[in-house]
Each structure stands twice: as structure tokens, then as C-alpha cells.
Amino acid sequence: MHSDVRRWFLFCSFLTITRAFYIPGFSIKSYREGETIPLFVNKVYSDNTELQYAYSELPFVCPPSGRTHAGSSLISGTSLSLNLGEVLRGDRIMVSDYELVMGNDEEARYLCSHKVNRKALKKAKDLIRDGYVAEWIVDNLPGATSFVTTDKSRKYYAAGFKLGEEYYSSPNAEPQYFINNHVTLVIRYHQAPGKDGQQGKKVIVGFEVFPKSIEVANRDEGGLPVDIHNVEYGMELQISPNKTNTGVDYTDPSYLPENEVEDMDDGATLTIPYTYSVYFREEEKLEWQNRWDMYFVAQDESSKVHWLAIVNSLVISGLLTAVVAVIFARTIRGDIKGYKEGGLEEGKAKIKRVRGTRSPRKSAEKGGRLEQLGEVDVEEDISSDEESIEDITGWKLIHGDVFRSPPYGGLLAPLVGSGMQLVFMAAGLLTLSCFGVLNPSFRGGYISVGMGLFVVAGLFSGYFSSRVYKTFGGQLWQKNVLVTGTLIPGLLFATVFILNLFVWAQASSTAIPFGTLIGLLVLWLFIQLPLVYVGGWYGFVIVGAWSHPIKANVIPRQIPLQSWYSKSIQTVLLAGFIPFAVIFIELMFVFKSLWQDKSAYYYMFGFLGVVSIILIITVIEVTIVVTYAQLCSENYHWWWQSFLIGGSSSIWIFGYLFWYYFAKLHISGFVSSLLFFCYGFLACAVYGLLTGTIGFLSAYAFVRRIYGAIKAD
Known part of the structure; x- marks a missing residue:
């Protein structure tokens, strides 16, 4: 894992040299x-x-x-x-x-x-x-x-x-x-x-x-x-x-x-x-x-700060990597080893008593008196559904409930599918930008290519959404495809259309022409939606659901009282601060390029590519650590939690956006302020959907890995 990270970092560092060259x-x-x-x-x-x-x-x-x-x-x-x-x-x-x-x-x-x-x-x-x-x-x-x-x-x-x-x-x-x-x-x-x-x-x-x-x-x-x-x-x-x-x-x-x-x-x-x-x-x-270098000379002065941001990101990500390594290499491995020695086999646990110890269990009453097991070797099978076993605690104790389908899974599946659509689009844009295909000479290319990638990625959206939906036990895959293809694009289109009414009233060229809106509507309904349908059909009918290593119990286990810091709101806010700390220095340059140096945003793609890789690694590691802590507290409702943890840094980014508006910008007028905050909110929501999907999939892979390990004996 460490060697892969180093190779990716060296590769992305090389890409910073391009700086969107011709x-x-x-x-x-x-x-x-x-x-x-x-x-x-x-x-x-x-x-x-x-x-x-x-x-x-x-x-x-x-x-x-x-x-x-x-x-x-x-x-x-x-x-x-x-x-x-x-x-x-x-x-x-x-x-x-x-x-x-x-x-x-x-x-x-x-x-x-x-x-x-x-x-x-x-x-x-x-x-x-x-x-x-x-x-x-x-x-x-x-x-x-x-x-x-x-x-x-x-x-x-x-x-x-x-x-x-x-x-x-x-x-x-x-x-x-x-x-x-x-x-x-x-x-x-x-x-x-x-x-x-x-x-x-x-x-x-x-x-x-x-x-x-x-x-x-x-x-x-x-x-x-x-x-x-x-x-x-x-x-x-x-x-x-x-x-x-x-x-x-x-x-x-x-x-x-x-x-x-x-x-x-x-x-x-x-x-x-x-x-x-x-x-x-x-x-x-x-x-x-x-x-175009003449337009970027002023930005060259801030290169040291960019590298400071990257070093800051690497330090935080490195600490998290060490924590995850400890969890995998020592804690989980030790838990799995002890669990196998106890012996889990089809819901049965074997507890081996050691000579010289007194069994806490009492035997059956014989001849009117109660006999106790003494200093003998005893090995007996005990049903985990009938007996309380002190040797099995934490995340191992909820193995029968951890893969239970979450509530509102019919909503989570389309969100994950839409998130994969955004992951594909973002990866394509960053790659093309770092290699110079998207550069300042291609005026409007960033948005045009992004829209094209988003539409084509409808295949991925339908595929992942349908597989997650079937994994949750869903049967109406056509309905899931419809929700996937219309939920996020529909909300975005409706919001942009309403905001456009305010801009039209100002006779501004920022307003999207009515013909362009109709074109976007046709692109969405007649191209993207069929692609979502094809991907959904393939994912649901041909490939099918992901298999779980352990089947869920019929009766759900009662979750014990949770600590204050492990409750959803507190956990989301605390966990989201770490990815935000990785990118907040680079965010300063992103905001400055978007709202102040409007012609200089291509300059940052090299640095942004490096920080994005580090951000993704950080989101994965934070989600794994928080999910592991949640399972250790015997809380098996991790599906939604992992998605929210992955996207939680968007809350901090939106708060940072508020601070930047009042501290750095001089935007005046109701319509301009409305556009700033509404489009800022949409950008944060899209970012949260993307990172939330990454967090969900990484947590799912982690949970499958550890419970698959205790299943394999």
C-alpha cells in the first residue's frame, strides 16, 4: 500500500510540471x-x-x-x-x-x-x-x-x-x-x-x-x-x-x-x-x-504555499495511514486470531477451558446436588444465539447483523450510483487537465468536457446503483434506475432553472439562454437516462448483487447505549474536519481563482491533482477508522454512517465558504449573493456526494474483508 501511494505521489508531482501547457x-x-x-x-x-x-x-x-x-x-x-x-x-x-x-x-x-x-x-x-x-x-x-x-x-x-x-x-x-x-x-x-x-x-x-x-x-x-x-x-x-x-x-x-x-x-x-x-x-x-505563462507569473509566487499545502496534507494523511496500519496489522489481526482459536463455525463458538481454572458455568443437577466442573479439560459447543460469551466482544459480536440491509436503502443506492458518476467525471477532468488537453486555449472546455463525461458516466451510475440496490434486497430495478437517473440531475436542473429566472431579470449574460436549457433537458432525458437504464439493467440482471461472507440473523440484535461522541451528528462533524484540514490551504487558492483571478484556475490543476489523491486516501482512511470504532461499540448501522462520514468534509467547506464571502470578497447585491451561496451549496453537495460514495465503498470493502477473514477458518 505504501509503495503504491509513493508511486502515485511521484506521478502526480510530475504532472504539476505541465501546468496546463499547450x-x-x-x-x-x-x-x-x-x-x-x-x-x-x-x-x-x-x-x-x-x-x-x-x-x-x-x-x-x-x-x-x-x-x-x-x-x-x-x-x-x-x-x-x-x-x-x-x-x-x-x-x-x-x-x-x-x-x-x-x-x-x-x-x-x-x-x-x-x-x-x-x-x-x-x-x-x-x-x-x-x-x-x-x-x-x-x-x-x-x-x-x-x-x-x-x-x-x-x-x-x-x-x-x-x-x-x-x-x-x-x-x-x-x-x-x-x-x-x-x-x-x-x-x-x-x-x-x-x-x-x-x-x-x-x-x-x-x-x-x-x-x-x-x-x-x-x-x-x-x-x-x-x-x-x-x-x-x-x-x-x-x-x-x-x-x-x-x-x-x-x-x-x-x-x-x-x-x-x-x-x-x-x-x-x-x-x-x-x-x-x-x-x-x-x-x-x-x-x-x-x-500563457505570462498570465501565471503572479501565481508562481504562491508555489511555495502550494507545496506547503501538499506537505500539510501528506503529514495528516501519513498519520492516518499509521493508525489504519495499526488497526489492520495488530488490532484486527489479533482479534481474528483469537476469534479463530475460539472457533466460529456456522453460528457456534467453541471455548477451550484451561487446566487449573474453574468454569463459571454450572452443570446439570444430579442426585439432588449441584456438581461443579473442577480442574479438568473441558471443551464444549455453546450456541452464540443462546449463551452470552465473554470471549466474543466488540465487532465480532455483531457478525450476524453487520450485513443487514439499511433503512431507506432505496435512497442510498441511487446516491451511491450518482456518486460514482461524479467520480468518473472528476477523474477524467483532472487527468485531461494535468496532461494539458484542457487548457486556457480551449475556452469553455472544462465545462463542456465535464458535461460530456457526466452524461457518458450514466452507465456507471446505473451499474453501481443497481448492484447496491440488489444487494440491499431490492426487486424493482426499473424504479431504482428512474430514481438514479432523475434524482441528482433533476435537483440540479431545477435549482439552476430557478436561479436563472433571477439572472434573466437582470439582463445578464450569466443567464443561460432558454434554448440551451432545452438542449440540456434533451441531453439529460434522451441520452443520459437511457445510459443509466442500460447500466442498471447490466448491473441488476447480468452481474447481480454482491455476496456477503456472513448471512444476517432473522432477529436484529439490540444496540447498546452509545457514547456522546459516537452519535451520528458528532461523529460526522468530527470526522469531516480531518479531510477538510487536508485541503483547506488549497481551498484558499481554489476560491481565489474562481472569484478573484478568474483566468488563472487552469494553473492549479497540477497541484489540485496531487491534493485530490491525498484527499481520497484520507477520506478512505477516516471512513475505515470511524467504521471500525462504530463496529467495536456494537453498532451495526454503518451503511448510511459511512456515506455521511465520507461526505462530511463538505459541511466544513460550506462553512469556510461563508467565512470567505464575508472576510475576503466584496460581492454586493441580492442576486449576486444569492448566486454565490446557491451555487456554492450545489458545489459542496456534489463534492459531498462524490466523497461520500468513496467513503461508502471503502467501508464496505473493509467490512467484507474483516468479516470474511473470521468466516474463513
């Missing part, structure tokens, strides 16, 4: 000099809210003109076809009017002048106040804001750029809002590999965006700033009132400009001019296959 030569796009490079606009998002919006649908940006780009078939305003993962993550990618030509620098170029009313202006102010950033895409790279490390030795990227700035002239003053109506686009390129490079073609290895706010004044006839490098004032989002339409007496001394209602329809407008600059710069040291 596979060289895969999907490389090279450009010749003068070739048009399309720029796509996607969405705006913020760390302070869960709501995203399509950039092209914002009321204060330049609408698409619908013209065809030179040397290209792309039409401005055309939406790209997206995969399922892109749609679910809120992407809305559209061809823009920005023109980029490989090798051609543009110091200043006019895009458009867009008139906005007060309602559009209020929307712009709200987005700037909430810290929204825009995501543009060139050659599948998100436009980035560049920074340097604290020692100024390296540069790194943060995806997206700010829509504008909120400015306070004094601490007590009203905020002023300035929109970034000019962007400087820096395209960094490298000579293309192979034959393309010999032909003078280039590949893009960096896309930087430097936003700037430039006032309306001091512009030439073409709408370009006179001096784009020395801008004195920015473009403030402020509309002067239309005094002819409001009906307000502006000569009244009581009138103050701040009394103005921002969204009132007085016909006043503000014209925002948009311009951009383009520069191409060669990057000789950065190869195409390593171009």
Missing part, C-alpha cells in the same frame, strides 16, 4: 505581414458581483457597423458559435470593428462617436463603480493589463481592462466617473515555428490593452485627439440638464445640480468619442507554446 504544434495560427487580425469583444465582469454582461450589448459603447473587414470574411457584429461551456460561463463573443493588420502600427485611429442618454450613462457609472473589466480576444488570447512583480524582475498579465475610473476630488465630495474611451493595443509577436517562420510568418504571443480617458475637447476634424500622449482632462460621464424639457426652474435658489435625477428622460445626451492605437512589438524570448 501541446506544441496544436492549433497554431500564424500571420503574414499585412494580414488582418480579427479582434473579438466578449463580456464585462467584476470581482464584486456574479453578474456578467455582453460587451456588445452595453448601451454606451460603439454599436457594430456591420461592415466586412479587409482581407477577411468576418462581418462586424457577427456572433461566433460557442460551445456549451462558453455559453454556461457567460461568454458572448462577437466580431468587432477594430482593425488590426500584422506589422502596421497606428498611432491614433477613430472608431465612432456614440450618443448616450441618462439611462445609458447611469449604466456606465454603475459598471465603473462595481469595478467591471472588459474582455477582448485576439488569437484566442484575452486582452490583458500588464504589471510587474514587486522586485520588477518579471512582467505578468491580468486578464481584462477597466471600463473607467471612479475619482474623488476630496474625501467628502461626490464621486466623478471617467470612461476609458481610448485604448492602446499592443500585439506582441514571435517568429512562427517551422516552415511558416521561414516564410516570414509570425505568431501572436501577447495581447496587452492600455485604456485611457480622453476629453471631447482638443480634437481635430477626424475626431482624433490633437496630442494623444499629453492629455490634460479625461472623459467625464456628466450630462448637462436640458432646461427646455424638464420643467424645472433652474433659476430657483433652492435648486442644486445633485438633485438631478440621473435616469429622468429630459432628452439630454452625451456624445462619447472612441479611438484606439495599435502597436506591434516583437518578443524574441517568448515561444508560442509558453504564451
Whole structure:
């Protein structure tokens, strides 16, 4: 066991080197000099809210003109076809009017002048106040804001750029809002590999965006700033009132400009001019296959903490491994050896009396007097169902009840089946991610592939659910298949649909389109459910139930009074803390990547793979230790308990999620908070189902092993 763990650890440590790398030569796009490079606009998002919006649908940006780009078939305003993962993550990618030509620098170029009313202006102010950033895409790279490390030795990227700035002239003053109506686009390129490079073609290895706010004044006839490098004032989002339409007496001394209602329809407008600059710069040291490294340099600084988390996990898991080794090597082996010496055979126990001892049992009365056995060798058979045997205690005493079918087994079986479905999906995602198949270039790939694996894993779900169901004595396997195929997916779909209603009301791109919901429904009912049925039929009819080494007694044994710490709630909470302690440091990075560094979560898959292996080992060991302690206290209701113990760390993770929300995040708004906690709860529930299934199966294997050992004589 120890050698297997070491091999797995070394293998997963090697996988951390990949860090979701690009596979060289895969999907490389090279450009010749003068070739048009399309720029796509996607969405705006913020760390302070869960709501995203399509950039092209914002009321204060330049609408698409619908013209065809030179040397290209792309039409401005055309939406790209997206995969399922892109749609679910809120992407809305559209061809823009920005023109980029490989090798051609543009110091200043006019895009458009867009008139906005007060309602559009209020929307712009709200987005700037909430810290929204825009995501543009060139050659599948998100436009980035560049920074340097604290020692100024390296540069790194943060995806997206700010829509504008909120400015306070004094601490007590009203905020002023300035929109970034000019962007400087820096395209960094490298000579293309192979034959393309010999032909003078280039590949893009960096896309930087430097936003700037430039006032309306001091512009030439073409709408370009006179001096784009020395801008004195920015473009403030402020509309002067239309005094002819409001009906307000502006000569009244009581009138103050701040009394103005921002969204009132007085016909006043503000014209925002948009311009951009383009520069191409060669990057000789950065190869195409390593171009995403710039987005991960900041995360490299935390690698030591990642390894600290792994060491912490190894220490806890190592201690548990030692405990389990002691239980197996000494305690259980000694119990089994003593039990065999006592001799268990078909419910009979043999007790061997040793010379020089007095038997505690009394013989039959003969001739009116009571004879006692003295100093003689006695060996007699005693029925364990009729006599109390002091030599047989603890887990050995409940051998006739330990495999008794649990209450509500018809619910436990579908949960275990759904858990195996999640195990298959999670293992596939981690494997593909660590080998670089799922990487940042495959936009939405993590969700799309995950959905595909989940649907295909319906076979495993039906198979394991039916076998567990038949093991519990169930007969209606079609009903079990229906429950397995609809219970967890149905609850997830219903929850997502209800939450989607709130997002629809906000006109956010986070909302799943109705057509996509119908597609997911069809995928569930017409593909996954039949696969669950096939797996269920094979598991129930062809393979059948697992056989138990000992048959259950007809009459269940009475369970003695349990200690306070061995009761279900206390045991679940205490046992769940250990797996949580294994992963809580890594959870900090997971939460940060999901809600703060939204473009960096691929970076962690190598570390996450190692910690996941350690977590699974810890869940197995904790479940075995707690199950053994429960059996030793003569409590044979271990089926549900093992499942709950395996998934109990999800309770601590959800509590940690609460702390992270209030201590680290600045999410505001009812809908955003609702989405955060509901999706967080669903994620914890899915995690608990997965680890609960692992705990259940490991406990079942453990119980079969020890009771099979005492059965074999």
C-alpha cells in the first residue's frame, strides 16, 4: 500500500510540471505581414458581483457597423458559435470593428462617436463603480493589463481592462466617473515555428490593452485627439440638464445640480468619442507554446504555499495511514486470531477451558446436588444465539447483523450510483487537465468536457446503483434506475432553472439562454437516462448483487447505549474536519481563482491533482477508522454512517465558504449573493456526494474483508 501511494505521489508531482501547457504544434495560427487580425469583444465582469454582461450589448459603447473587414470574411457584429461551456460561463463573443493588420502600427485611429442618454450613462457609472473589466480576444488570447512583480524582475498579465475610473476630488465630495474611451493595443509577436517562420510568418504571443480617458475637447476634424500622449482632462460621464424639457426652474435658489435625477428622460445626451492605437512589438524570448505563462507569473509566487499545502496534507494523511496500519496489522489481526482459536463455525463458538481454572458455568443437577466442573479439560459447543460469551466482544459480536440491509436503502443506492458518476467525471477532468488537453486555449472546455463525461458516466451510475440496490434486497430495478437517473440531475436542473429566472431579470449574460436549457433537458432525458437504464439493467440482471461472507440473523440484535461522541451528528462533524484540514490551504487558492483571478484556475490543476489523491486516501482512511470504532461499540448501522462520514468534509467547506464571502470578497447585491451561496451549496453537495460514495465503498470493502477473514477458518 505504501509503495503504491509513493508511486502515485511521484506521478502526480510530475504532472504539476505541465501546468496546463499547450501541446506544441496544436492549433497554431500564424500571420503574414499585412494580414488582418480579427479582434473579438466578449463580456464585462467584476470581482464584486456574479453578474456578467455582453460587451456588445452595453448601451454606451460603439454599436457594430456591420461592415466586412479587409482581407477577411468576418462581418462586424457577427456572433461566433460557442460551445456549451462558453455559453454556461457567460461568454458572448462577437466580431468587432477594430482593425488590426500584422506589422502596421497606428498611432491614433477613430472608431465612432456614440450618443448616450441618462439611462445609458447611469449604466456606465454603475459598471465603473462595481469595478467591471472588459474582455477582448485576439488569437484566442484575452486582452490583458500588464504589471510587474514587486522586485520588477518579471512582467505578468491580468486578464481584462477597466471600463473607467471612479475619482474623488476630496474625501467628502461626490464621486466623478471617467470612461476609458481610448485604448492602446499592443500585439506582441514571435517568429512562427517551422516552415511558416521561414516564410516570414509570425505568431501572436501577447495581447496587452492600455485604456485611457480622453476629453471631447482638443480634437481635430477626424475626431482624433490633437496630442494623444499629453492629455490634460479625461472623459467625464456628466450630462448637462436640458432646461427646455424638464420643467424645472433652474433659476430657483433652492435648486442644486445633485438633485438631478440621473435616469429622468429630459432628452439630454452625451456624445462619447472612441479611438484606439495599435502597436506591434516583437518578443524574441517568448515561444508560442509558453504564451500563457505570462498570465501565471503572479501565481508562481504562491508555489511555495502550494507545496506547503501538499506537505500539510501528506503529514495528516501519513498519520492516518499509521493508525489504519495499526488497526489492520495488530488490532484486527489479533482479534481474528483469537476469534479463530475460539472457533466460529456456522453460528457456534467453541471455548477451550484451561487446566487449573474453574468454569463459571454450572452443570446439570444430579442426585439432588449441584456438581461443579473442577480442574479438568473441558471443551464444549455453546450456541452464540443462546449463551452470552465473554470471549466474543466488540465487532465480532455483531457478525450476524453487520450485513443487514439499511433503512431507506432505496435512497442510498441511487446516491451511491450518482456518486460514482461524479467520480468518473472528476477523474477524467483532472487527468485531461494535468496532461494539458484542457487548457486556457480551449475556452469553455472544462465545462463542456465535464458535461460530456457526466452524461457518458450514466452507465456507471446505473451499474453501481443497481448492484447496491440488489444487494440491499431490492426487486424493482426499473424504479431504482428512474430514481438514479432523475434524482441528482433533476435537483440540479431545477435549482439552476430557478436561479436563472433571477439572472434573466437582470439582463445578464450569466443567464443561460432558454434554448440551451432545452438542449440540456434533451441531453439529460434522451441520452443520459437511457445510459443509466442500460447500466442498471447490466448491473441488476447480468452481474447481480454482491455476496456477503456472513448471512444476517432473522432477529436484529439490540444496540447498546452509545457514547456522546459516537452519535451520528458528532461523529460526522468530527470526522469531516480531518479531510477538510487536508485541503483547506488549497481551498484558499481554489476560491481565489474562481472569484478573484478568474483566468488563472487552469494553473492549479497540477497541484489540485496531487491534493485530490491525498484527499481520497484520507477520506478512505477516516471512513475505515470511524467504521471500525462504530463496529467495536456494537453498532451495526454503518451503511448510511459511512456515506455521511465520507461526505462530511463538505459541511466544513460550506462553512469556510461563508467565512470567505464575508472576510475576503466584496460581492454586493441580492442576486449576486444569492448566486454565490446557491451555487456554492450545489458545489459542496456534489463534492459531498462524490466523497461520500468513496467513503461508502471503502467501508464496505473493509467490512467484507474483516468479516470474511473470521468466516474463513
